[in-house]
Amino acid sequence: MNHAIDAEELKKEDEKLKKREYIRNMMRIYRKQDKDGLLYLRNRVKELERQLEQLTVKSKPRDESALPWKDVAHALNDERIQSECQRERLLKEVAKANTLLYDMKRWVAATLTIQRSPDPRGHTWRNSSLFIQPKSRLLGKKWITEQMYHNADRAFFAYDFPPLDVPLNSYEIQFQNGAYDIIMRQQCILDLPPKLVLALFRDYYCDITTVNWFDPVQSNTKAEVTDQTTLHQLEVAHKNHEYVNILVGEFQDQNLIVAQQIIDDEAVSMNVPQRNRKFWMQLVPLPSGQIVQRMLYVKSQLFTRSGGYVPLEDEARLWSIDLSHCKTDTEMEREFRHQGLQVIHLGLKIQAENRFRYHVQQALSKQFADPHSADSTGTTDQTLLS
Template identity: 25%
Template sequence: MDQDTKQLRDHLKNKRRRERYLAEKSELLSQLAHARKAIDTFSRRRNVRPVALPWKDVAGSLAKACVESRLSLELLRQKYEQVYHISQCMSAWVGSMSRSQNVPVSNDMFKATVLMGDPIARRLGLDWFTQHMYHNTNRMEALSNFPSEGVVQDTTVISHENGMWEIHGRIQVECNYSLEATYAYLHDKIWEELRGETHISMSEILDEDTVKTIDAKMIYRRTAVSADESNYYVGREFVTKNRVVFLFGNFSQDALHPENIQWRPRMFWYIMDRLAPERTRIRLVLYNGPKVIEGKILTWKDDLKYTGEDISTIPEEEQFQKYQQLIVKEWQPMLDSDFELLNLRFLNE
């Protein structure tokens, strides 16, 4: 190492040492000034004599704090009463869905669901019912045993133990349209169904303000079928990227409206699935549970008696087959109408 290089290195080393020393000195002087300031402040505080607050000021502050605590207590009590009331309503609601007449059934859709009268319980009930149906869409498709492709239009009557029964209707079609185009074409037509505008009986829209707070694409209505029976239908639309579901189903009773002497569970799902950019599958699932009259679930044989059908001459093993034929015949016009609504293949021509 030559002499010039050594001198330059020593110079730079000394410069760095000097800069570090000056920085540390500046930091220590700053800390010293801060400490002196703190000592001066503390000394002045020690020389100040404490002054006792007048009793009037103390009493006023305590009174104010007492009022605030009482207000807080009252708000907490009101909140408690509200939550307790809701829990009682929901407990009663859950209890109302217990087995009717203690008849053992294998399908939970037979259970009666009552819409309670309390405003908060009504809102929770309407939201829960439609969410429950929506999250059971795949289950209903599986129960309907749809094929993966092709056209389907049929009705099946399913017999359970103890004479219990239910009806499943199903429709499946496909069209060469995007999901968005299919939705745009069918939206208003399906909503006519949800609003009850295509039914023979008139519908009365209920709880509009409450329903709007849940979902803009939702409706609750009463359709009076007879003096003894009303369908309290709640409908809703659910849209995701690759699927659209329109659905509606009925409560057994509404605590604020005429009591149903007879009723039956009715549920419907309109399902659109994107198969490809320009290919959409449309499905309709229709479900009817057994009729319930004055709290008693009718077996299929009971239902036959109400229709006036004479099966006395029909062998026991053939009676259910006869009942199936009657149901299929009764449902066929409805399925034909829905098939015509949903079958968009003619638009491709």
Template identity: 25%
Template sequence: MVLDAVNRVLDRRKYFREKKRSYRLKEREEIDRLTTQLAQLQLHAKTLRLGRQLYTQPVKQEVVAVSWKTIAIRLRRDKSSIAAEHDELTQQVELQRKLIGKMQHFVTLAESIPSSPRAQVKWQHVSLSGHPESRKLCKEWATQQLYYNTEAAFRSFPKAPADDEFMFFDMDLAENWINVSDCSQYVWNAPLEVARFMLCYHLRDISISPTDVDIEEAEWTENTVLYRFTFPMASGDDASVVSSSLQGHFHEADRCVFVARQIQGDELCQLPLRQSQTVMWMDLRRLDSSRTSARVTSFSSLPLQQSGKNSLDEMAKFAGIDTTDLEDAEKLRVLRHARSERAFKNEVLFRDRVNAVLDRLWKQLLQTELRGK
């Protein structure tokens, strides 16, 4: 019943789109026909006038001959037109040259950076240019690179039935690098289209972020969204830092893939960007007409420092734990346990928020359908 309601809404929208497209095509065809008819009539009138002049007046040599003044005027006119075209082409070449330079700089920065031997992804430095066209291409490249590696990202995903739900978290230390990975599987009681709409336009409602974090949807393109998470640099500090995340969404038949990655540089962001390496894949698949399966996997790596920022003690302090007097192995064990507990608590909160938002969107869609009857 619910699926029928959704199908009726979609069919009605499709019907009106097709009607509007049909009207526009008819108007365009009528304009083209009238334009062609006008050109034919003008040519016919010109022919009639010329024939009448030839019939009533004798042809004289001075009438047929073109004066040098007329030739000079025409040459000057053509020269001006050619000069304008040359200037336009020169500008286009210069714009393309700048774009190529920006993209070469992007590729140079995006070359692989040092990473942990156990890291499951090849880390890249992604920096967005202030040049509009280059910026758009950088976003497309950065998200498509993840999309093309979707199958590889899920290669180590636990084997389980599509309608099972679970969550797995792991953190290890390898050659002064901390690697964190997690994977989850959800079953949402909503069609694929509703789940996709939620992830595109209601990320704030389902995001698990502290209350002092401001989430901004900074930029949209056809299939990418740039999010900026602004939060205090330290507790009680007025200074702010930004964590910039680029999301891309790709639609297939009965499937939708969302990808996200951390941005390390942005010429249009005034605040300092948080330097971290995190990537995420979300694979949505239709289970049936009213259920959607979502597989999520993410990876992050952080170079470990002996003291201060990015040290085990500092990470433990952020989690509310004092590990100053512990050995490194024990610090890692305690930190892994704390991070794992927090991950599972956030998982429960995330599931509750997603279910609440999906239920609200589903009810709104049904009410819209009922009002349309």
């Protein structure tokens, strides 16, 4: 019986040993699996690190000088903004060009036929009109002044100027079709530097030519100034609100000043009384070294664009001339001519000479006070007096 117990115990002990051996084997397998898994993970980490390094290398720009994408985006955005600004500027230039073309078409269409050589005695829409658009306006000023410049000799010839060595001092009031023109012609020796005389007529035209009648022009009348032109504007308030809108051109190559009343100015909307004015003043050197000043000034009767010329009776009152005793148009014209010439010779002519003399003295005084001073136009007095 003891043997049976021993056999059973041996059997149980053997089973325990087998179980332990199984467990040890399984643990060995688990440990190997853990070791293999750890090795795999380590190798996997190394593999992933190699792949990451390769991807990082591939993502780097080949050219180290290339800009980052953000900088490129900013640059492209700046280019876009610049292109849009340029497009807007070009559209504005196209619009201005179309306006200029339209203005030029109007200019040409205003006259059915263009004279081959404009008559200096005549008056056309083209040489007394300015548009409001800047480029058209600049071209208009250039056309008006250069047309007068190129026709200066014809103007002096048409108004019967004598040879340069013959003095001339003539004032006329000529009636035609019920309206008059005052024609002033002068030719004399002038003992002044040409540049000074040109500058005075350019800057003080309204005062020197007595557009304000017997009152000096105290204000600055220069409204628009370019290299070659000066637009003078003045309202003669005490004379029926007459509006002066004179374009003056200066041509130093010929020592020439030209001037024209701008009758139709888009920048001046009011229908104001005005006079047509045409003016040429040239300084011509003689072989003796002397300077001859020849001057032609044509001024019309007062008119408005909508109503035409004012009645001669109203015009006469501006001159302080009484025509109430005249019974016919012929008598009124004769009386106006007679008394008008007296007003000119005994008043306006003397006033013009005094105003010119005043501005000459002012320029000379400024020169002697400060030889290096500059006038309002930026031209030194030393230059003017040279």
